[in-house]
Amino acid sequence: MSTLTMDRPGMAADAALRARVRDFYDAYYDALDDVRLEEWPDFFTAECLYRVVPRENHERGYMLCTMQAESRGMLQDRVTGLLKTQMYAPRYYRRFPGPLRVTAGTDGIRARHNLLMVQTLIDQQPNIVLCGVCHDRLVEDAERLRLAERVVVFDSEMIANSLIYPA
Amino acid sequence: MSTASSPASRDVTQQDRPAPKRWTGDGTSQVPYWVYSDEETYRRELERIWYGPHWLYCALEAEIPKVGDFKTTILGEKPVIVVRSAEDEISVVENRCAHRGVKFCQSRSGHTKDLLCPYHQWAYDLRGELIGVPFRRGVRRQGGMPADFDTAKHGLRRLRVEVVNGVVWATFSDDTPPFREYLGEKFWKHYTRVYDGRKLEVLGYNRQHIPGNWKLMMENIKDPYHAGLLHVFFVTFGLFRADQKSAVDIDETGRHGILISRKGAQEVNDVTADMRNFQGDLKLADPRILDVVNEFPGDETVGMITIFPSVILQQQVNSLTTRQIVPTGAGGFDFHWTHWCYADDTPEMKLRRTRQANLFGPAGFVSADDGEVIEMCQQGFAASPDAEALVTMGGHDIAPTDHMVTETAIRGMYRYWREVMGL
Ligand code: FES
Ligand SMILES: [Fe+2]
Numbered sequence: 158m159s160t161l162t163m164d165r166p167g168m169a170a171d172a173a174l175r176a177r178v179r180d181f182y183d184a185y186y187d188a189l190d191d192v193r194l195e196e197w198p199d200f201f202t203a204e205c206l207y208r209v210v211p212r213e214n215h216e217r218g219y220m221l222c223t224m225q226a227e228s229r230g231m232l233q234d235r236v237t238g239l240l241k242t243q244m245y246a247p248r249y250y251r252r253f254p255g256p257l258r259v260t261a262g263t264d265g266i267r268a269r270h271n272l273l274m275v276q277t278l279i280d281q282q283p284n285i286v287l288c289g290v291c292h293d294r295l296v297e298d299a300e301r302l303r304l305a306e307r308v309v310v311f312d313s314e315m316i317a318n319s320l321i322y323p324a
Numbered sequence: 325m326s327t328a329s330s331p332a333s334r335d336v337t338q339q340d341r342p343a344p345k346r347w348t349g350d351g352t353s354q355v356p357y358w359v360y361s362d363e364e365t366y367r368r369e370l371e372r373i374w375y376g377p378h379w380l381y382c383a384l385e386a387e388i389p390k391v392g393d394f395k396t397t398i399l400g401e402k403p404v405i406v407v408r409s410a411e412d413e414i415s416v417v418e419n420r421c422a423h424r425g426v427k428f429c430q431s432r433s434g435h436t437k438d439l440l441c442p443y444h445q446w447a448y449d450l451r452g453e454l455i456g457v458p459f460r461r462g463v464r465r466q467g468g469m470p471a472d473f474d475t476a477k478h479g480l481r482r483l484r485v486e487v488v489n490g491v492v493w494a495t496f497s498d499d500t501p502p503f504r505e506y507l508g509e510k511f512w513k514h515y516t517r518v519y520d521g522r523k524l525e526v527l528g529y530n531r532q533h534i535p536g537n538w539k540l541m542m543e544n545i546k547d548p549y550h551a552g553l554l555h556v557f558f559v560t561f562g563l564f565r566a567d568q569k570s571a572v573d574i575d576e577t578g579r580h581g582i583l584i585s586r587k588g589a590q591e592v593n594d595v596t597a598d599m600r601n602f603q604g605d606l607k608l609a610d611p612r613i614l615d616v617v618n619e620f621p622g623d624e625t626v627g628m629i630t631i632f633p634s635v636i637l638q639q640q641v642n643s644l645t646t647r648q649i650v651p652t653g654a655g656g657f658d659f660h661w662t663h664w665c666y667a668d669d670t671p672e673m674k675l676r677r678t679r680q681a682n683l684f685g686p687a688g689f690v691s692a693d694d695g696e697v698i699e700m701c702q703q704g705f706a707a708s709p710d711a712e713a714l715v716t717m718g719g720h721d722i723a724p725t726d727h728m729v730t731e732t733a734i735r736g737m738y739r740y741w742r743e744v745m746g747l
Contacts, residue, residue, distance in 0.1 A: 209687070210528075211528070211529060211530065211531070213432065213528075213529055214528040214529060219526060219527060219528035219529070220527060220528065220674065220675075220678050221527040221528025221529070221530070221663045221678050221681055222528070222678065222681070222682075223530055223685055223686060223687045224682065224687045225678065225679065225681070225682055226682075227610070227612070227679070228609075228610045229609075230608070230609030230610030231609070231610045231612070231613070233609040233610075234608045234609055234610060234613070235682075237606065237608070237609075238557055238689045241556070241603050241606060242555075242556035242557035242560060242601075242603060242606070242689065243556070243557070243689060243692060243693055244554060244556075244693040244696060244697065245692060245693060245696045246696055246699070246700065314529075314531050315531045315532065315533050315658065316530075316531065316532040316533070316686040316687075317532075317533060318532060318533065318534055318535065318686070318695045318696065318699055319532065319686050319687065319692040319693075319695045319696055320686050320687040320692070321687070321692060
């Protein structure tokens, strides 16, 4: 793996890295909000870990997640499942990421931000389908940033019926 | 009381409340839609079913291993505390202070020495007995409780409890028969196939609110007809298909049911030909979710038990959950999933179970669509209370079958429901 930008000291590098991370999330949430689901797995490394976990489970150390994937392949299967096998009422999701905190370690870039996901079903008022915090780890992977790990811990544990699209 | 001559100005009093609607047809092959939306009927269900002679699911024993451990939950609409009150005793008490009715315990779970209401600090022991009333004798000879105040008469309301192979059950009624009798011998056998006395362990929770009547969730699990059609993911990978050797069993009363099935292979055949959206060529990029091991006696891989009225005990391949129903009105219920494993499972087995949990829950490949379709049912029923649902798949009778092309278990539930509701 190439040297992380953050490993080099200095304000300029920080700003540049922050800008890259922001661009990454802009692209990530754009793809999801526009329901370009086929693009979603590509934001992750091949051996990624993806978890959407109720806060209670997270705090009590329970391993069970509402959505879990242990590889990019499983993310692809999630997309295939959504597009080809699942039945659900039509809806829109909008994702509103909050302030971004970026730090660097030897194992990659740590990024943490709040996330609000608002769901709108046809002919209904919007409601919150998920409200929580994302604990992400990004790495340089084939000239671009990718998520090696994404853990979305959500406070809104009583899900409004179903969680259809990913976070 | 006012007369009925001017309805616009009339006060709505207790006596004016309409009686629950009448079920006009006979039998249970047609279910009128008002059973899903009429609030009076729902109130009657709370009294006669949820607070009547029925065992309600509360918790897994493993959630409260040590004396003083507790969790809160809701039975019917009543909040309760499930607490280990002694080494080999679990108490279930209403989460409602005997003083002024405060729902005093607001934590989901925890550990405590006693049960304390924050409002005026009345304290109860772990069995719900009142043990402390601040200023009971007044302050400097002023005030205080009357001389005839008897703490023994002001404890928390205590429910009858049975702990059965790791599962905590409670009932509000003195008329409920012992749990094993309540299940019946046939269902005792189904129950103990998975809850066989081994120690259980919690893997985690999922919670969702489904805007549909609570009975629709019971029906959904009693209905194998939909499972072979709606759940394309399952059918595609052979986890549940209409041609696999299977059965529907019903207890004598009709209230409990089980779907039994066996896993097959991914294949295209004449049965899947009836499915418009069958995905015969679907491949998984990472098929670990289908890494299933046989762990129970016999070759059945699916046992979905509905224990009337409060819970679904799910064994779907290696995924084990209790799915508690908490009604919130005629038109909705909360669904509390507790995913569990056996305490002596290997780490691989635990991981396998959490992986397969992606099939279920609010984001499950096959359960999200159940939540969606139940909401859609409610949308269809609400505006036409007097229309009727047809429940005639497999005929009109109520009997166990050795196939899945039937709605017999739904008919069974409504036969019992009509009896107990007197409708
Ligand atoms: S209401 Fe609980 S102590 Fe007064
Ligand atoms: Fe289903």
